[in-house]
Amino acid sequence: MIRFIITRLLNGVVLLFAVATIAFFLLYWGAGDIARQILGASASQETVDLKAEQLGLNEPVFSRYGEWLSNAIHGDLGASWFTNQPVTEAITSRMGVTLSIVIGTVILTAIVATILGVSAARYGGWRDRTLQVVSILGLAIPGFLIAIFLVRIFAIELGWLNATGYIDFTDSFTGWLKSVTLPIIALSIGAMAAVAQQVRGAVKDAMRQDWVRTLRSRGISENRVVYKHVLRNASGPALAILALQFVGLLGGAVIVEKVFAIPGIGQISVTATTQGDLPIVMGIVVFTAALVVVINLSIDLLLGFVNPKVRLS
Amino acid sequence: MFTRKRAAIVATIAAAAITLAGCSGSDSEETTAPTTGAATSDGAMAAPEGTLTLGTLVPVTTFEAANAAWANESPYMQAVYDTILRADPDGTIVAGLATDWSWDDTNTVLTMTLRDDVVFTDGNPVDADAAAQSILRFQGGTSPQASSLRFVEDATAVDAQTLQITLSAPDPALTTMLTQNAGMVESPAAFDSADIATNPVGSGPYTFNAEESVVGDSYVFDVKADYWKPEDQYYEKIVMKVFSDATAMLNAIQSGQINGAKLADNTTIPQIEGAGWDIVSGELNWAGLLLTDRDGALTPALGDVRVRQAINYALDRDGLLQAAAAGYGTVTEQIFPTFSTSFDESLDATYTYDVEKAKQLMADAGYADGFDLTIPYTPAFGATIFPIVEQQLGEIGITVELDEIAVTDYISGILGQKYSAAFMQLQQDPSDWQIAQFQIVAAAAWNPFNIEDPKVEELAGVLQTGTPEEAEAAGKELNAYLVDQAWNAPLYRNQSTFVTDANTDAQFQVVNAYPYLWTIKPTN
Numbered sequence: 001m002i003r004f005i006i007t008r009l010l011n012g013v014v015l016l017f018a019v020a021t022i023a024f025f026l027l028y029w030g031a032g033d034i035a036r037q038i039l040g041a042s043a044s045q046e047t048v049d050l051k052a053e054q055l056g057l058n059e060p061v062f063s064r065y066g067e068w069l070s071n072a073i074h075g076d077l078g079a080s081w082f083t084n085q086p087v088t089e090a091i092t093s094r095m096g097v098t099l100s101i102v103i104g105t106v107i108l109t110a111i112v113a114t115i116l117g118v119s120a121a122r123y124g125g126w127r128d129r130t131l132q133v134v135s136i137l138g139l140a141i142p143g144f145l146i147a148i149f150l151v152r153i154f155a156i157e158l159g160w161l162n163a164t165g166y167i168d169f170t171d172s173f174t175g176w177l178k179s180v181t182l183p184i185i186a187l188s189i190g191a192m193a194a195v196a197q198q199v200r201g202a203v204k205d206a207m208r209q210d211w212v213r214t215l216r217s218r219g220i221s222e223n224r225v226v227y228k229h230v231l232r233n234a235s236g237p238a239l240a241i242l243a244l245q246f247v248g249l250l251g252g253a254v255i256v257e258k259v260f261a262i263p264g265i266g267q268i269s270v271t272a273t274t275q276g277d278l279p280i281v282m283g284i285v286v287f288t289a290a291l292v293v294v295i296n297l298s299i300d301l302l303l304g305f306v307n308p309k310v311r312l313s
Numbered sequence: 314m315f316t317r318k319r320a321a322i323v324a325t326i327a328a329a330a331i332t333l334a335g336c337s338g339s340d341s342e343e344t345t346a347p348t349t350g351a352a353t354s355d356g357a358m359a360a361p362e363g364t365l366t367l368g369t370l371v372p373v374t375t376f377e378a379a380n381a382a383w384a385n386e387s388p389y390m391q392a393v394y395d396t397i398l399r400a401d402p403d404g405t406i407v408a409g410l411a412t413d414w415s416w417d418d419t420n421t422v423l424t425m426t427l428r429d430d431v432v433f434t435d436g437n438p439v440d441a442d443a444a445a446q447s448i449l450r451f452q453g454g455t456s457p458q459a460s461s462l463r464f465v466e467d468a469t470a471v472d473a474q475t476l477q478i479t480l481s482a483p484d485p486a487l488t489t490m491l492t493q494n495a496g497m498v499e500s501p502a503a504f505d506s507a508d509i510a511t512n513p514v515g516s517g518p519y520t521f522n523a524e525e526s527v528v529g530d531s532y533v534f535d536v537k538a539d540y541w542k543p544e545d546q547y548y549e550k551i552v553m554k555v556f557s558d559a560t561a562m563l564n565a566i567q568s569g570q571i572n573g574a575k576l577a578d579n580t581t582i583p584q585i586e587g588a589g590w591d592i593v594s595g596e597l598n599w600a601g602l603l604l605t606d607r608d609g610a611l612t613p614a615l616g617d618v619r620v621r622q623a624i625n626y627a628l629d630r631d632g633l634l635q636a637a638a639a640g641y642g643t644v645t646e647q648i649f650p651t652f653s654t655s656f657d658e659s660l661d662a663t664y665t666y667d668v669e670k671a672k673q674l675m676a677d678a679g680y681a682d683g684f685d686l687t688i689p690y691t692p693a694f695g696a697t698i699f700p701i702v703e704q705q706l707g708e709i710g711i712t713v714e715l716d717e718i719a720v721t722d723y724i725s726g727i728l729g730q731k732y733s734a735a736f737m738q739l740q741q742d743p744s745d746w747q748i749a750q751f752q753i754v755a756a757a758a759w760n761p762f763n764i765e766d767p768k769v770e771e772l773a774g775v776l777q778t779g780t781p782e783e784a785e786a787a788g789k790e791l792n793a794y795l796v797d798q799a800w801n802a803p804l805y806r807n808q809s810t811f812v813t814d815a816n817t818d819a820q821f822q823v824v825n826a827y828p829y830l831w832t833i834k835p836t837n
Contacts, residue, residue: 032721044460163568263530
């Protein structure tokens with residue numbers, strides 16, 4: 001197990017290096033006139049040239065890459081060209097915001113999707129048909145549309161929840177709940193639809209297996225068969241899709257954070273990319289790639305934990 | 314069957330919903346703008362109270378005065394810095410840190426007397442030496458407005474309270490620039506500090522609360538004790554929240570999370586008015602087709618004034634304003650703003666939409682069969698303006714090729730002489746002299762082909778050195794000349810909109826994207 005983890009982590013480092021290198025050259029070769037973009041139409045050419053010099057934009061791209069890589073290895077990802085905030089600070093202060101929404105979404109998705117999926121697989125009938133229809137709707141309707149609808153009802157009309165912004169749970173738990181509830185629901189709908197379908201299919205497949213019949217013939221209660229044995233057996237595919245959803249939700253957070261004006265990674269990703277704030281974009285690439293490596297490794301370990309058949313050692 | 318267990322679940326959910334709905338207190342995002350001002354009805358000063366939450370469009374680029382931006386960043390700067398002079402909403406220059414000021418006979422030496430009761434947040438006094446150093450640092454910095462001090466030869470402290478600025482040539486815009494970022498005074502003790510970009514050391518009415526702020530998202534300012542102008546401090550706290558999405562801003566407005574906001578998108582105005590908010594608007598920029606290649610270096614046809622006039626006749630300004638700006642603005646054919654003495658309303662009827670006349674002018678110029686014209690295209694200006702311009706110029710035989718380029722390359726593409734014409738929005742500067750320097754004279758940044766016209770240079774010279782009467786006459790003549798020569802094809806002036814809730818008042822600041830901070834106050 002230890003060897004597996006070390007191997008995967010080393011692979012992750014190589015992946016991280018490759019992603020960062022490719023991203024750097026793609027971004028810097030297509031960057032455009034960043035100094036002019038920062039200073040706008042009213043700045044004189046002399047001022048623009050001075051800004052470009054200060055940012056090192058006149059240096060050859062390979063030289064800039066070498067400097068960036070050297071600094072990055074030492075933990076210095078530079079500072080935003082547009083706000084002067086250190087990149088590491090900009091990302092770490094926002095990563096918590098995004099993760100709290102994404103993790104909340106994953107938890108809500110896991111609970112609701114399991115209930116819906118198991119219910120549809122176990123009872124069939126109207127429950128199953130309803131799940132099919134709701135899943136199609138959930139996958140078909142874009143998250144941002146759901147977000148706009150939810151804001152209109154629960155924030156503007158009823159005033160129960162916050163329309164925009166984020167409150168840290170260390171400042172106020174209820175404030176945090178009011179600020180993340182709508183984004184989490186908006187993000188969850190699509191994920192729930194996908195995971196519930198996966199759970200339903202996996203549970204249905206498992207319930208057709210001989211060992212389930214054997215368990216039943218031994219007089220074990222149906223609840224015990226389903227929740228202790230079948231669900232555990234079916235959890236592999238569900239966890240795999242949930243892991244994929246987790247990574248996908250980091251992307252989905254881009255739109256939701258923009259609509260809810262939440263200062264997370266998604267919001268800064270859009271802003272930095274649009275502006276051409278390359279140090280921030282590079283920082284996000286590195287952090288996100290690292291996060292994906294860690295998540296995938298964690299899911300592999302979790303799969304082994306819940307289902308001994310795939311135990312990795 | 315509705316079992317006890319299910320009932321318990323439903324009850325729990327209901328309780329959670331009620332708890333959420335009933336949440337109030339410290340976590341509430343409800344804004345708490347006071348309903349009374351800093352000065353009470355009997356003239357006595359009331360203590361600042363409540364929180365003002367403003368919606369902004371851009372974050373702070375830097376708090377370092379020497380490199381600071383203005384326009385949409387002005388509220389951040391005005392919270393923490395004082396300026397040497399100030400401007401009223403109509404642009405009239407009034408006292409700031411300087412209580413009086415005068416020019417010498419050559420209009421090249423400006424002598425100013427500064428207040429003696431102002432201190433920086435680091436405890437050092439605001440004096441003439443700090444002001445002089447700030448001016449010189451700004452001149453050598455990378456603020457977008459750094460070149461506005463290009464005529465400054467030196468700035469010195471004659472004594473602790475007397476500042477003297479020496480120019481290489483008269484600059485009618487200098488005092489105006491000293492009301493903006495060029496006039497911000499920063500503590501010299503902070504010049505070399507490592508965190509100068511994120512930790513401002515000024516003398517403004519508020520202090521930056523870095524702990525409660527999220528860089529790029531929300532900036533919090535606390536009222537400063539013993540400020541020299543307490544009548545400008547209406548609120549205990551000001552929060553400036555950045556909105557990069559128009560829908561998010563609209564949601565914040567409609568749910569009462571903010572008290573005032575600069576709109577990025579005028580199409581939301583009906584909904585905002587429907588929510589009971591007030592509109593504070595003015596016009597900052599002119600938008601239109603820059604005809605930069607007036608000597609015909611890239612496109613020979615543009616060297617003929619009749620072709621440029623034909624382009625002006627061929628564009629349906631009313632239709633373009635409606636299509637591109639939802640009708641929020643005013644059509645125009647001149648680049649000078651309505652507040653300028655050079656503005657002449659009658660000039661706006663020079664090129665009334667007339668396709669037949671445009672075709673005739675094209676034929677007279679020898680271009681009856683038209684010509685090809687490449688203009689840069691970026692979605693940043695919206696999807697409608699470019700195809701309409703393409704279609705309308707196509708009607709008189711001009712085949713427009715839209716060259717799509719990245720938004721980061723748009724301005725440098727135009728200024729780099731890559732295009733003969735381009736759609737652009739340019740600021741309407743406070744003075745005619747600045748407009749000439751920015752857009753008209755041979756050395757102007759927005760005269761990218763550096764085309765020199767003796768008449769233009771002569772009139773611009775009068776704007777710089779003439780008496781007010783001479784300058785006014787020269788400005789009028791210059792404006793009429795530019796319209797007659799179809800220097801560009803101006804289309805309309807955009808409406809710039811700030812909105813306020815029922816508890817908040819604001820005044821539009823002429824030529825600035827954001828109302829000046831001290832004009833945003835509680836409703837009487």
